[in-house]
Amino acid sequence: MDTTAKRIVKVLILFCILLGSLVLYLSYFEIFVVAKIQDNPYNKRQWMREEYVLRGSILDRNEKVLASSIKQDKQQIRNYPFKNLYSHVIGYSFKEYGKTAIEKNYNNQLLGIGNSPLTKVKDKIMGSDNMGNNVVLTIDHTLQKNADELLRGKKGSIVLMNPKTGEIYAMVSKPDFDPNTMRDDWQDIIENKESPLINRATTGLYTPGSVFKMITATSVMENNSNQNYFCEGKTNIGGYVLKDYHSIAHGNVDLEKALIYSCNVAFSQMGIELGEEKLKSTAQKYMFDKQIPFDIMSKKSIFSEEVKMTKTELGVSAIGQGKVLVTPLNMAMVASTIANDGNMMKPFLVKEIINSKNRIIKMQPPKILSHVTNKENANKLRDIMIQVVEVGTGKKAKIKNVRVAGKTGTAENGSDKEHAWFIGFAPANDPKVAIAVVLENEGKTGGTSAAPIAREILKNALNRVQ
Amino acid sequence: MMKKFLMNKMPQTLLVFVNILSMFLLYFYKERFDKSILISVILLVATIYISNYILLKISSGDHYLFLVVSMLSSIGIIMIYRLNPVYGFRQIIWFGVGIVFYFIFYFCVKRIKGWKKWLNGYFIISMILFVVTQVLGTKIKGATNWIRIGGIGIQPSEIIKIIFVFYLASYYTNYTKKANEKYKFLGVVYSYIAFLFIQRDLGTAMIFCFVFFIILYIYEEDRKLIYYQIIGGLIIGIVSSFLIHHVQVRFIAWFNPWEYIEKEGYQITQSLFAIGAGGFFGTGIGLGHPEFIPEVHTDFIFSAICEEMGIFGGIAVIMLFLILVYRGFKIALNQYDKFFKIVAIGITTTLGFQAFIIVGGVIKMIPLTGVTLPFVSYGGSSLVASFAALGILQVASEEIQMEQEEGDGYNS
Numbered sequence: 001m002d003t004t005a006k007r008i009v010k011v012l013i014l015f016c017i018l019l020g021s022l023v024l025y026l027s028y029f030e031i032f033v034v035a036k037i038q039d040n041p042y043n044k045r046q047w048m049r050e051e052y053v054l055r056g057s058i059l060d061r062n063e064k065v066l067a068s069s070i071k072q073d074k075q076q077i078r079n080y081p082f083k084n085l086y087s088h089v090i091g092y093s094f095k096e097y098g099k100t101a102i103e104k105n106y107n108n109q110l111l112g113i114g115n116s117p118l119t120k121v122k123d124k125i126m127g128s129d130n131m132g133n134n135v136v137l138t139i140d141h142t143l144q145k146n147a148d149e150l151l152r153g154k155k156g157s158i159v160l161m162n163p164k165t166g167e168i169y170a171m172v173s174k175p176d177f178d179p180n181t182m183r184d185d186w187q188d189i190i191e192n193k194e195s196p197l198i199n200r201a202t203t204g205l206y207t208p209g210s211v212f213k214m215i216t217a218t219s220v221m222e223n224n225s226n227q228n229y230f231c232e233g234k235t236n237i238g239g240y241v242l243k244d245y246h247s248i249a250h251g252n253v254d255l256e257k258a259l260i261y262s263c264n265v266a267f268s269q270m271g272i273e274l275g276e277e278k279l280k281s282t283a284q285k286y287m288f289d290k291q292i293p294f295d296i297m298s299k300k301s302i303f304s305e306e307v308k309m310t311k312t313e314l315g316v317s318a319i320g321q322g323k324v325l326v327t328p329l330n331m332a333m334v335a336s337t338i339a340n341d342g343n344m345m346k347p348f349l350v351k352e353i354i355n356s357k358n359r360i361i362k363m364q365p366p367k368i369l370s371h372v373t374n375k376e377n378a379n380k381l382r383d384i385m386i387q388v389v390e391v392g393t394g395k396k397a398k399i400k401n402v403r404v405a406g407k408t409g410t411a412e413n414g415s416d417k418e419h420a421w422f423i424g425f426a427p428a429n430d431p432k433v434a435i436a437v438v439l440e441n442e443g444k445t446g447g448t449s450a451a452p453i454a455r456e457i458l459k460n461a462l463n464r465v466q
Numbered sequence: 467m468m469k470k471f472l473m474n475k476m477p478q479t480l481l482v483f484v485n486i487l488s489m490f491l492l493y494f495y496k497e498r499f500d501k502s503i504l505i506s507v508i509l510l511v512a513t514i515y516i517s518n519y520i521l522l523k524i525s526s527g528d529h530y531l532f533l534v535v536s537m538l539s540s541i542g543i544i545m546i547y548r549l550n551p552v553y554g555f556r557q558i559i560w561f562g563v564g565i566v567f568y569f570i571f572y573f574c575v576k577r578i579k580g581w582k583k584w585l586n587g588y589f590i591i592s593m594i595l596f597v598v599t600q601v602l603g604t605k606i607k608g609a610t611n612w613i614r615i616g617g618i619g620i621q622p623s624e625i626i627k628i629i630f631v632f633y634l635a636s637y638y639t640n641y642t643k644k645a646n647e648k649y650k651f652l653g654v655v656y657s658y659i660a661f662l663f664i665q666r667d668l669g670t671a672m673i674f675c676f677v678f679f680i681i682l683y684i685y686e687e688d689r690k691l692i693y694y695q696i697i698g699g700l701i702i703g704i705v706s707s708f709l710i711h712h713v714q715v716r717f718i719a720w721f722n723p724w725e726y727i728e729k730e731g732y733q734i735t736q737s738l739f740a741i742g743a744g745g746f747f748g749t750g751i752g753l754g755h756p757e758f759i760p761e762v763h764t765d766f767i768f769s770a771i772c773e774e775m776g777i778f779g780g781i782a783v784i785m786l787f788l789i790l791v792y793r794g795f796k797i798a799l800n801q802y803d804k805f806f807k808i809v810a811i812g813i814t815t816t817l818g819f820q821a822f823i824i825v826g827g828v829i830k831m832i833p834l835t836g837v838t839l840p841f842v843s844y845g846g847s848s849l850v851a852s853f854a855a856l857g858i859l860q861v862a863s864e865e866i867q868m869e870q871e872e873g874d875g876y877n878s
Contacts, residue, residue, distance in 0.1 A: 005799055007684040012795040018822045019788045023781050025831045030777050034742035042727050043739040044758050
């Protein structure tokens with residue numbers, strides 16, 4: 001070949017590279033980029049479909065309508081009959097502000113997009129009725145209303161769930177907003193310093209305080225670590241003086257006594273004796289530092305960042321202070337794990353999806369998310385939690401004729417007002433419901449403020465849930 | 467008879483099938499009886515079939531080129547028809563006109579001798595065309611590159627593209643190594659590009675640059691000169707991206723269209739939504755919404771193809787261009803006549819690179835420059851000029867009878 005021919009071939013190769021790169025880029029775009037951009041409000045396609053498909057309804061577990069759409073002069077109006085009550089569970093769907101929560105994550109199902117190819121062909125031939133699918137939640141409307149009323153005027157969150165299946169019965173986050181009037185209130189909502197748009201139940205990160213001791217206690221049992229300590233009311237860890245509530249000295253304590261009286265001194269020593277690795281490993285079994293798969297957006301609870309902990313940090317982490325942060329959902333799951341023989345169930349909000357003719361298209365079966373500990377340890381922890389409610393810090397959660405297991409927490413945080421916590425379940429011998437209550441910056445102990453709220457909800461829940 | 471027709475493996479038969487099937491799809495999805503669809507199909511199919519047949523009889527050259535291009539045009543017509551039946555019908559007419567021009571150019575270029583001698587002629591004609599555009603031209607999309615004659619808009623730069631290739635070919639065929647000759651040559655080339663810059667036709671300017679570089683790379687003996695040109699070109703490109711607002715906007719829209727989604731980035735993001743909506747297999751013809759993209763039938767036809775025929779449809783179009791480019795360079799390799807060898811390289815490069823920059827532009831791989839996708843986009847000038855170029859390429863694919871006084875092709 002002469003030089004000219006060689007050069008021509010090289011140019012041909014250049015063209016192969018140029019055109020080949022187009023093919024590669026297109027494939028890359030389709031596989032990695034598309035999912036990120038498709039929901040952009042400027043993509044009119046998603047709204048096109050919404051014009052001719054009637055958006056499906058969202059129902060509670062007893063098929064009470066929580067959100068529905070009606071057609072009015074070719075336009076659809078989304079109606080949320082219970083206003084603020086489901087602002088964080090169901091969310092909203094607006095052209096201007098986008099979508100959140102169930103409205104966002106189940107958008108395709110609500111619009112009937114992605115039904116099986118067979119259905120599509122059938123629709124084409126038979127003519128589609130242009131109705132989206134309905135989403136049935138695991139939420140019980142009565143319990144949700146009840147939880148909402150008990151939290152009224154406060155800041156914080158309640159998560160009520162079935163410990164054996166992972167179904168969420170109620171999920172409340174306060175403050176909230178009314179999606180019906182969002183167009184008018186938008187400015188107020190986004191400028192509100194209390195951030196009503198945030199779903200505290202799944203994305204609010206709180207210092208857990210003493211409720212975290214359930215995790216430390218699990219780790220002590222799992223690792224057969226030392227369970228006996230002496231409490232003088234305060235202790236010095238690496239130069240940092242850690243005190244008990246009112247500096248009360250508990251004397252000789254074992255694990256049971258330490259939990260019942262929520263002894264900080266004993267637990268911080270337990271944490272140090274366990275070491276970071278073991279405590280962290282148990283925390284991660286409880287899904288700390290991990291993304292919990294859930295039907296709406298949720299954040300990871302944080303036990304530790306990558307850096308190694310100092311002795312002081314480890315000591316305070318073991319009692320749920322320091323850098324430890326949790327979501328209320330995760331704490332409800334911690335209570336559920338102990339109620340469910342040490343197995344953590346995957347939490348879920350959507351029970352099933354039914355089409356406009358009431359046929360079930362998809363069901364969500366219960367799934368085990370994590371094996372945290374064995375049945376024996378779980379039962380021991382449960383027995384201690386019963387004692388916490390019977391004689392310890394959680395007395396205000398006691399219900400007549402029903403055994404309640406629980407743990408309180410009073411978490412110090414950046415402000416001078418503590419978060420009040422209660423996690424627990426009932427009935428203790430055959431748990432039907434598990435709960436987490438957190439009152440943000442309540443300034444009172446968990447035993448005095450969160451426990452009575454939990455008690456009311458557990459009591460009502462036991463009457464409704466069979 | 468029918469069996470024989472079905473068993474016939476001639477590619478144009480397959481093409482006919484593709485066209486009939488896709489028009490049937492169009493008819494099926496549009497759900498309205500439209501006689502014009504029927505007429506269009508018959509017209510299109512007949513044109514493709516007959517011209518392929520004629521070509522087989524008269525040309526001893528490459529027979530794949532025309533088939534590839536027929537397929538590309540078919541895809542374009544189907545898509546344009548689906549977007550707007552009026553435009554679709556017009557495009558079929560333009561397709562017919564394009565084929566007429568194809569044959570006219572084929573015969574003229576083949577019969578008339580002495581193309582390599584008119585170096586100055588090409589230059590003078592192009593400059594006249596440029597000046598005419600500048601004076602009579604109307605502004606469309608920020609670029610002054612259209613003139614209106616009797617209600618029909620013509621884009622002279624489409625014709626100048628071919629003349630430019632002829633100019634380059636003629637220069638290197640007659641090259642005599644005189645120093646001032648080279649400077650004159652460079653001056654002429656840059657005056658082409660400068661004119662395009664003035665008319666804000668950045669896409670075409672890029673194509674001219676690229677064709678110039680490629681031919682320089684293959685034929686220039688002074689290798690250093692090539693690097694100087696490429697470096698110079700890059701510097702001009704970078705400087706203009708900072709100084710000239712028009713160029714700046716393109717870069718902004720490319721770099722982060724999401725931030726300027728309301729204005730500069732609107733078109734490109736709409737294009738990306740369309741491509742994304744199609745997935746690998748497309749929504750099906752008539753089932754997507756490519757009409758959300760402004761100018762979808764011209765510059766953004768590729769996005770519409772991706773939405774309704776899928777990424778695989780898009781890849782098929784790219785592959786057709788790759789075949790076209792491959793055949794083009796193969797023709798260049800086999801051609802002994804130096805002038806037509808360069809012409810073949812020039813035309814192939816023009817078509818291939820134009821396809822690359824517009825496809826790369828609409829998928830946001832490179833900054834967007836508004837040029838048409840050859841043979842596919844809506845537009846008479848583009849289609850006719852592309853077919854004319856193809857007619858010339860067809861000539862180049864045949865053995866050229868040597869003119870008696872110049873037999874250098876064999877000896878060099």
